[in-house]
Amino acid sequence: MGEQTAFAKMNGLGNEIIVADMRGRSDRVAPAAAIALAHDPATRFDQLMAIHDPKTLDTDYYVEIINCDGTQAQACGNGMRCVVQALAAETGRNSFTFETLAGILTAEEHAGGLISVDMGKPRFGWQEIPLAEEFHDTRRIELQVGPIDDPVLHSPSAASMGNPHAIFWVDRDVWSYELEKFGPLLENHPIFPERANISIAQITASDALTLRTWERSAGLTLACGSAACAAAVSAARTDRTGRNVTVTVPGGPLLIEWREDDHVLMTGPAEWEFAGSFDPATGAWMRDADAAPLNAIGKRGVA
Numbered sequence: 001m002g003e004q005t006a007f008a009k010m011n012g013l014g015n016e017i018i019v020a021d022m023r024g025r026s027d028r029v030a031p032a033a034a035i036a037l038a039h040d041p042a043t044r045f046d047q048l049m050a051i052h053d054p055k056t057l058d059t060d061y062y063v064e065i066i067n068c069d070g071t072q073a074q075a076c077g078n079g080m081r082c083v084v085q086a087l088a089a090e091t092g093r094n095s096f097t098f099e100t101l102a103g104i105l106t107a108e109e110h111a112g113g114l115i116s117v118d119m120g121k122p123r124f125g126w127q128e129i130p131l132a133e134e135f136h137d138t139r140r141i142e143l144q145v146g147p148i149d150d151p152v153l154h155s156p157s158a159a160s161m162g163n164p165h166a167i168f169w170v171d172r173d174v175w176s177y178e179l180e181k182f183g184p185l186l187e188n189h190p191i192f193p194e195r196a197n198i199s200i201a202q203i204t205a206s207d208a209l210t211l212r213t214w215e216r217s218a219g220l221t222l223a224c225g226s227a228a229c230a231a232a233v234s235a236a237r238t239d240r241t242g243r244n245v246t247v248t249v250p251g252g253p254l255l256i257e258w259r260e261d262d263h264v265l266m267t268g269p270a271e272w273e274f275a276g277s278f279d280p281a282t283g284a285w286m287r288d289a290d291a292a293p294l295n296a297i298g299k300r301g302v303a
């Protein structure tokens with residue numbers, strides 16, 4: 001049995017997140033522990049964000065992102081906002097520099113509580129996404145589902161925010177498509193050698209779109225921050241919107257700004273639910289008593 005680690009159960013617009021404090025130790029959250037926590041209804045999560053000591057000079061922390069099936073993800077926008085809120089509550093600081101598999105990210109908590117994460121630069125090259133075959137123009141790749149002469153979904157845009165995304169543009173309300181049916185097929189389509197997060201997007205104004213996402217490894221979620229970024233840059237790149245887009249996901253709105261320096265800034269809320277501790281080897285966990293001292297990450301208002 002390993003040494004217990006403090007965690008906070010949080011969410012970012014309903015994207016279920018566990019923030020785990022793995023600082024000052026060299027072990028990792030085992031995939032089996034993540035799977036066990038994901039299977040318990042009380043700690044069910046989409047992504048687990050494990051905060052580790054920094055690996056690189058001039059970064060504050062290394063963050064490992066683990067999907068609910070135990071696999072690693074390169075990026076998780078909603079999870080990063082939860083990490084920022086937890087660390088801001090603990091340290092009193094409001095800006096941080098993180099390292100993830102997607103690179104070095106900066107993030108800031110604003111006075112009103114909203115959090116902005118610089119999600120880095122999008123990548124559009126077919127080998128960078130990656131796609132299994134050469135596409136010169138990833139604004140529109142050849143891929144469709146449904147009858148060949150009358151496809152339900154077709155010609156998605158593809159992009160990487162560190163993790164792979166495909167965005168299908170639809171004319172009707174995003175809720176009128178059976179994403180739970182098409183999502184698994186598309187996630188695992190051979191065109192995506194590392195699988196992909198699959199979204200459907202409806203443009204609602206020149207600065208707004210609605211989005212639903214079938215996440216790689218996690219399935220349907222209420223919010224996917226990196227997909228919101230991928231959809232916003234793809235909308236701008238295909239002249240569907242400008243570079244500032246309100247992306248409304250099932251959990252609520254995210255503001256996405258594709259800056260002139262090519263970085264994508266995502267702004268939205270995060271919410272703390274409860275704290276506890278778990279064994280990173282097995283996932284066995286306990287909820288903190290309400291009167292617990294301030295040892296749990298991100299616990300607000302407890303002296």
Ligand SMILES: N[C@H](CCC[C@H](N)C(=O)O)C(=O)O
Binds near residue numbers: 046075079215218225
């Ligand atoms: N919920 C996350 C995305 C998780 C991505 C993950 N499903 C993958 O790429 O494997 C977000 O807010 O960006």
